[in-house]
Amino acid sequence: MCGIVGYIGNKQAYPIIINGLKRLEYRGYDSAGIALFDGKKIQLSKTKGKVVDLEARVAEEIETKGSVGIGHTRWATHGIPNDVNSHPHCSNSGDLVLIHNGIIENYASLKTELINRGYTFKSDTDTEVLVNLIEEIKKQEDVKLGKAVQIALNQVVGAYAIALFDIKKPNELVVAKLGSPLAIGIGEDEFFVASDASPFIEFTKDAIYLEDEEMAIIRLGREVRVRKIKNDKLVNANIQKLKLNLEQIEKGGYDHFMLKEIYEQPTVIKDTYRGRLLANKGIIKLGGLDDNISRFTNADRIIIIACGTSWHAGLVAEYIFEEWTRIPVEVEYASEFRYRNPIITEKDIVIAISQSGETADTLAAIKLAKQRGAFVYGICNVVGSTISRETHSGSYTHAGPEIGVASTKAFTTQITVLTMMALEIGRVKGAIAQSDYMLHLRELELIPGHVEAALKSNEKIEEIAAVFKNAKNFLYLGRGVNFPVALEGALKLKEISYIHAEGYPAAEMKHGPIALIDDQMPVVVVAINCNHYGKVVSNIEEIKARSGKIIAVVTEGDTEVAALADYVMEVPDTPETLTPLLTTIPLQLLSYHIAVMLDKNVDQPRNLAKSVTVE
Numbered sequence: 365m366c367g368i369v370g371y372i373g374n375k376q377a378y379p380i381i382i383n384g385l386k387r388l389e390y391r392g393y394d395s396a397g398i399a400l401f402d403g404k405k406i407q408l409s410k411t412k413g414k415v416v417d418l419e420a421r422v423a424e425e426i427e428t429k430g431s432v433g434i435g436h437t438r439w440a441t442h443g444i445p446n447d448v449n450s451h452p453h454c455s456n457s458g459d460l461v462l463i464h465n466g467i468i469e470n471y472a473s474l475k476t477e478l479i480n481r482g483y484t485f486k487s488d489t490d491t492e493v494l495v496n497l498i499e500e501i502k503k504q505e506d507v508k509l510g511k512a513v514q515i516a517l518n519q520v521v522g523a524y525a526i527a528l529f530d531i532k533k534p535n536e537l538v539v540a541k542l543g544s545p546l547a548i549g550i551g552e553d554e555f556f557v558a559s560d561a562s563p564f565i566e567f568t569k570d571a572i573y574l575e576d577e578e579m580a581i582i583r584l585g586r587e588v589r590v591r592k593i594k595n596d597k598l599v600n601a602n603i604q605k606l607k608l609n610l611e612q613i614e615k616g617g618y619d620h621f622m623l624k625e626i627y628e629q630p631t632v633i634k635d636t637y638r639g640r641l642l643a644n645k646g647i648i649k650l651g652g653l654d655d656n657i658s659r660f661t662n663a664d665r666i667i668i669i670a671c672g673t674s675w676h677a678g679l680v681a682e683y684i685f686e687e688w689t690r691i692p693v694e695v696e697y698a699s700e701f702r703y704r705n706p707i708i709t710e711k712d713i714v715i716a717i718s719q720s721g722e723t724a725d726t727l728a729a730i731k732l733a734k735q736r737g738a739f740v741y742g743i744c745n746v747v748g749s750t751i752s753r754e755t756h757s758g759s760y761t762h763a764g765p766e767i768g769v770a771s772t773k774a775f776t777t778q779i780t781v782l783t784m785m786a787l788e789i790g791r792v793k794g795a796i797a798q799s800d801y802m803l804h805l806r807e808l809e810l811i812p813g814h815v816e817a818a819l820k821s822n823e824k825i826e827e828i829a830a831v832f833k834n835a836k837n838f839l840y841l842g843r844g845v846n847f848p849v850a851l852e853g854a855l856k857l858k859e860i861s862y863i864h865a866e867g868y869p870a871a872e873m874k875h876g877p878i879a880l881i882d883d884q885m886p887v888v889v890v891a892i893n894c895n896h897y898g899k900v901v902s903n904i905e906e907i908k909a910r911s912g913k914i915i916a917v918v919t920e921g922d923t924e925v926a927a928l929a930d931y932v933m934e935v936p937d938t939p940e941t942l943t944p945l946l947t948t949i950p951l952q953l954l955s956y957h958i959a960v961m962l963d964k965n966v967d968q969p970r971n972l973a974k975s976v977t978v979e
């Protein structure tokens with residue numbers, strides 16, 4: 365994790381780097397630091413805390429002059445979050461300054477070797493080892509900075525996106541990538557470096573995304589030279605035109621990114637099916653799927669791998685795919701899949717789901733599946749991300765940048781893509797009746813309007829949040845395709861309000877969680893009008909009999925559950941398979957309001973990060 369930003373050019377580097385770090389705080393926010401070169405000496409400031417804390421520290425201790433600099437916002441891996449462990453880290457001579465996102469796994473042995481050669485270390489970080497290793501190689505081999513970086517990176521094991529400069533050659537930044545993302549923005553007489561393009565979007569739309577095992581030497585007045593770290597070969601780097609705009613990464617009048625992103629769902633669900641779903645013609649067009657449709661229709665099995673919220677989207681897909689395609693589906697945590705010895709055959713299809721496209725465990729699971737001959741299909745939100753490039757084919761969600769750490773719109777757009785895939789595979793395979801197929805196409809087109817209607821309950825949900833905000837525990841129940849929604853609802857609450865919450869299949873409640881129910885226990889039940897309605901009503905009765913408090917998500921106009929529940933949150937009627945796209949909405953709002961009322965940092969919850977690029 366961690367966010368890195370660098371600048372070299374003719375402007376003042378400080379405001380660019382500070383604003384850039386604020387945009388990258390979703391990647392980590394336990395400490396931050398900046399190093400600027402003012403032409404004479406290095407101005408370095410670091411602190412535990414967020415980027416605003418860094419700004420305050422900078423105001424006290426350094427001059428902010430200089431048109432070259434690097435900055436970092438951290439999610440600690442090696443060494444606790446404190447001022448000393450914060451990046452940037454300097455080499456022993458003070459000449460080299462480095463920021464790093466990732467982990468150097470063999471740092472301990474490298475450190476011992478450097479200590480034997482007389483190096484000393486101030487921090488507990490692997491990064492300080494790397495910057496001194498580069499310094500030592502530069503000295504011993506008498507090579508330029510770029511070459512020293514290359515030799516050093518061939519000695520390290522791990523993952524990295526790094527940026528560094530030498531105060532003796534301040535017109536040059538050196539960057540490299542393996543496993544963690546790194547984008548280079550190319551302006552006029554200026555260059556930007558960042559973990560994603562958001563820090564430089566208002567300055568340039570031209571960017572190079574480094575591939576794994578590539579490094580670049582960025583020198584003022586020259587073209588960016590990209591090389592392979594392993595064999596030094598020059599790479600013809602592709603300059604991409606960015607589509608991102610500033611509005612997409614700002615709060616747009618909302619108090620939090622999370623709320624903005626919840627409210628964006630009608631639009632981004634539509635963006636995700638726009639041009640792909642032609643309901644009146646009965647057509648679904650997904651380029652990546654169409655090109656490989658026979659692989660899917662002939663597949664023996666689909667294995668879905670993902671982490672976190674994306675894993676919940678995978679669980680929803682299991683129900684939908686099995687229903688419409690009749691292909692057996694297994695859903696696996698990427699972190700478990702990669703470390704067991706999974707049986708994978710060439711007739712298996714692996715679908716990897718990842719908002720960021722950078723999650724380390726998902727990436728490793730993809731590599732394993734590919735090695736064993738499976739065809740791997742990616743569903744990612746971030747265009748050009750590592751997972752989108754590592755997979756054989758795939759479909760993007762079009763959720764736009766998701767900045768709130770708790771995932772919302774990524775989840776519903778992932779389900780939108782997975783729903784279209786299942787419908788199309790089912791149609792080609794002949795596993796879904798044509799009338800059913802047509803019905804779901806038409807109903808999917810109505811979902812954005814239904815989400816808007818569900819969002820209208822916001823004030824009512826806020827009132828419910830006020831009643832339950834001090835509860836110590838919550839139970840979330842759902843059945844069938846809404847069981848994963850219960851898991852996701854519980855995860856949202858845990859993530860941002862730090863209230864313990866558990867998601868459970870409603871019927872399974874009897875086998876354990878029922879023991880927890882008393883008059884202090886709010887139970888959120890997804891009880892919409894569907895096949896299991898009667899069964900869920902019975903589950904609600906069981907909770908009532910034990911004095912539990914029921915907050916139910918119901919279909920508009922419901923009277924039966926409404927009569928039993930303490931509170932209801934309504935969503936419009938839609939076919940059961942599509943209900944997760946709606947039932948999720950009130951649960952997102954409920955957790956949001958509880959966290960706000962508890963005065964928690966909704967967009968940057970403690971200990972979490974948006975994109976987990978370490979295992």
Ligand code: G6P
Pocket residue numbers: 671672673674717718719720721722723726769770771972973974975976
């Ligand atoms: C982190 C985030 C979650 C996300 C998970 C998987 O834990 O905080 O919101 O669901 O990673 O991320 P991915 O980018 O692979 O979907």
